[in-house]
């Protein structure tokens with residue numbers, strides 16, 4: 001039987017990116033991080049999302065080596081933090097991430113936030129990393145349509161991924177449509193709205209219909225919308241639970257009911273006022 005770990009999203013350059021992976025924001029305890037990432041990989045997770053600001057790249061790299069899974073079977077994403085941005089600065093930040101992870105390439109490297117004075121130069125540096133085959137795909141995070149338009153004006157290679165806050169309270173429909181039109185895959189960050197939705201009555205009713213948890217229903221909603229989804233957990237049972245979403249499907253009316261929960265409500269910051 002196919003599992004969620006086999007689902008791939010085809011990026012605009014032909015690279016296959018796993019549709020489901022592990023987020024690692026707030027994994028700050030080294031032992032806990034090692035245990036969570038190792039467990040996730042042993043369960044079948046093949047994509048790990050980290051960032052220099054999470055300060056866990058060292059443990060993520062170590063867990064990957066401990067897992068025994070060949071590097072080329074994994075998809076590793078990292079990001080350049082706001083105070084590391086600019087052309088030369090980004091090249092140096094990438095070197096630091098690579099050293100911390102102890103790897104010789106990354107699958108995807110993202111501008112973490114569009115710092116207004118430097119995000120264009122930051123993306124130019126990411127293009128160079130791609131040209132030099134140090135990353136397999138280019139991308140950005142927290143970019144609105146106007147930031148992407150700005151990049152299109154200078155880019156030789158358009159970003160292949162945009163990672164943004166996205167969950168049933170913030171469905172980002174216009175941005176998703178824009179990205180789809182321009183062949184940019186969308187990754188949902190805080191896909192579970194950091195737990196805010198776990199008691200929601202609509203989601204609870206749908207979950208009990210399918211004998212699933214609310215978290216599984218939300219993950220399934222992202223998957224059926226062709227979004228890349230990276231829930232974070234350090235709890236072994238939840239890491240397992242979040243990946244068990246291949247044995248049920250939401251009907252179109254259930255998808256519409258979840259879509260209707262949208263309130264354009266962020267759990268994090270608006271990129272325009274960051």
Ligand SMILES: NC(=O)c1ccc[n+]([C@@H]2O[C@H](COP(=O)([O-])OP(=O)(O)OC[C@H]3O[C@@H](n4cnc5c(N)ncnc54)[C@H](OP(=O)(O)O)[C@@H]3O)[C@@H](O)[C@H]2O)c1
Pocket residue numbers: 022023024025026049050112141142163164188189190191192193194195198215216230231232233234235238239241242268
């Ligand atoms: N690009 C960006 O700017 C940006 C910003 C934020 C996040 N991200 C990325 O997106 C990832 C996911 O976002 P996130 O960590 O903010 O939020 P999230 O995945 O929506 O929620 C994580 C929280 O939900 C809990 N949780 C996970 N699975 C659960 C389950 N099955 N049942 C109940 N609770 C559950 C976790 O607790 P435990 O860990 O205690 O189990 C944790 O407190 C991050 O880790 C990071 O990799 C990117």
